[in-house]
Amino acid sequence: MPNDAALFPRNLKKEYPIAVRGEGCWITAADGKRYLDAAGQAAVVNIGHGVASVARAMAEQASQLAFAHSAQFHTATAEKLAARLLTLAPEGMREGGRVYFCSGGSEANETALKLARQYFIERNRPERFRVVSRRQSYHGSTLGAMAMSGNMTRREPYQPLLPEWGHIDPCFCLHCPLGLLFPECTLACAEELETMLRHDREKSIAAFIFEPVVGATLGAAAPPDGYVQRIAEICRSHDVLLIADEVMTGMGRTGKPFAVDHWNVVPDMITFGKGAASGYAPLGGVIVGPRVVEATAQGSGAFQHGFTYQNHPVSMAAGNAVLDALEEQDLFARVPDASHALFAALEPLKQHLLVGDIRGLGLLSAIEFVKDKATGAPFPREENIAGKIFQAAMNEGVLTYPTQGCVDGVNGDHILLAPPFVITAEECHITARAIAVAMEQVLSAL
Ligand SMILES: Cc1ncc(COP(=O)(O)O)c(C=O)c1O
Numbered sequence: 001m002p003n004d005a006a007l008f009p010r011n012l013k014k015e016y017p018i019a020v021r022g023e024g025c026w027i028t029a030a031d032g033k034r035y036l037d038a039a040g041q042a043a044v045v046n047i048g049h050g051v052a053s054v055a056r057a058m059a060e061q062a063s064q065l066a067f068a069h070s071a072q073f074h075t076a077t078a079e080k081l082a083a084r085l086l087t088l089a090p091e092g093m094r095e096g097g098r099v100y101f102c103s104g105g106s107e108a109n110e111t112a113l114k115l116a117r118q119y120f121i122e123r124n125r126p127e128r129f130r131v132v133s134r135r136q137s138y139h140g141s142t143l144g145a146m147a148m149s150g151n152m153t154r155r156e157p158y159q160p161l162l163p164e165w166g167h168i169d170p171c172f173c174l175h176c177p178l179g180l181l182f183p184e185c186t187l188a189c190a191e192e193l194e195t196m197l198r199h200d201r202e203k204s205i206a207a208f209i210f211e212p213v214v215g216a217t218l219g220a221a222a223p224p225d226g227y228v229q230r231i232a233e234i235c236r237s238h239d240v241l242l243i244a245d246e247v248m249t250g251m252g253r254t255g256k257p258f259a260v261d262h263w264n265v266v267p268d269m270i271t272f273g274k275g276a277a278s279g280y281a282p283l284g285g286v287i288v289g290p291r292v293v294e295a296t297a298q299g300s301g302a303f304q305h306g307f308t309y310q311n312h313p314v315s316m317a318a319g320n321a322v323l324d325a326l327e328e329q330d331l332f333a334r335v336p337d338a339s340h341a342l343f344a345a346l347e348p349l350k351q352h353l354l355v356g357d358i359r360g361l362g363l364l365s366a367i368e369f370v371k372d373k374a375t376g377a378p379f380p381r382e383e384n385i386a387g388k389i390f391q392a393a394m395n396e397g398v399l400t401y402p403t404q405g406c407v408d409g410v411n412g413d414h415i416l417l418a419p420p421f422v423i424t425a426e427e428c429h430i431t432a433r434a435i436a437v438a439m440e441q442v443l444s445a446l
Pocket residue numbers: 042103104105106107109138139140141211215216245246247248273274284
């Protein structure tokens with residue numbers, strides 16, 4: 001009899017249902033229970049589950065050529081996907097830009113970190129190595145990506161392993177860490193970057209990385225107009241590279257191909273993952289802007305970094321087939337309407353005693369829960385309100401993505417909603433109803 005508890009899980013004290021099938025916005029478990037996937041698992045499944053054309057494209061690729069090492073071969077499918085992603089990138093990145101593929105968001109951010117280092121070595125500026133970022137951000141699980149992340153609870157256990165390269169405050173007007181109000185604040189949170197770069201006497205800062213809309217950590221927190229533009233301006237004036245982490249926000253999730261498009265900002269690198277293959281295969285990467293490409297092309301030529309599975313043919317086939325599905329069904333254009341339907345369905349929840357805020361951009365949205373509706377004060381972390389609401393909604397058959405710490409890095413509960421772009425108005429209502437029931441259950445048990 002094989003051991004049915006051999007898998008090392010996310011939590012050894014938890015039981016997980018066995019997922020057997022996915023279709024559209026729905027996942028079916030082995031016991032026959034169906035779940036409406038209102039979080040696209042973790043803002044991953046953009047085109048919906050069970051799209052047969054993607055599965056076919058992957059199978060065809062695997063039967064023709066499953067693997068070729070990137071040190072020895074390129075493939076037509078990888079070249080094609082890179083070219084297609086460049087056409088989606090902001091205009092200033094297309095001409096002379098390149099795409100580096102890997103297997104997910106953490107690897108993408110590790111790659112961007114090392115590319116920033118490479119850029120300054122090629123330019124004979126080896127003193128520049130720090131990649132600074134913001135508190136309450138998440139850039140991945142590997143140690144380089146984690147070093148850049150400002151998510152306190154995810155960092156804490158690994159603190160001794162993490163170099164401290166510097167963090168500035170996040171841009172989050174609802175719980176402004178500086179206690180200021182927009183627009184009178186004149187974007188003081190962005191000016192922290194200017195101050196940090198001005199005081200960097202050794203000129204050791206190579207790059208700044210940020211999530212244009214903060215996904216998991218702050219719960220779909222979009223900055224006010226002017227913030228992203230100012231950050232880009234500061235980086236440019238100090239010759240520091242700007243890296244937009246669009247692992248969660250990219251590939252149409254916020255209603256534009258990349259979230260930086262909302263503010264017409266052209267970063268030096270965009271990292272992507274999640275929606276790039278919509279969960280059909282592990283796929284992430286970096287869109288590398290022309291000045292970073294040029295520095296290496298005119299210098300050593302060689303990037304001292306690599307993964308065995310970079311450019312994996314089956315992942316490349318999945319990425320291309322996902323782009324085909326997005327194009328054929330015009331799914332990017334669907335995001336604003338679907339977003340409107342979702343926010344309309346959630347609107348009545350604003351009255352609920354537990355709801356402090358409902359926010360987001362496109363189909364990246366969140367509900368924040370408060371202990372005191374009048375003051376907006378959060379629940380203590382130990383209450384795990386987000387986790388309880390997630391579980392109660394899951395029992396009701398709706399999947400959300402819970403996180404804590406949005407208020408100050410420790411307290412503050414929210415659930416993220418990031419459904420497939422194919423979500424219908426009816427499915428938005430099912431989602432809202434299940435969350436309402438879940439909140440009632442949690443409230444009455446308090
Ligand atoms: C903004 C952001 N960056 C990076 C990552 C890490 O991506 P992955 O889990 O694919 O390694 C995530 C994952 O949630 C993310 O949301």
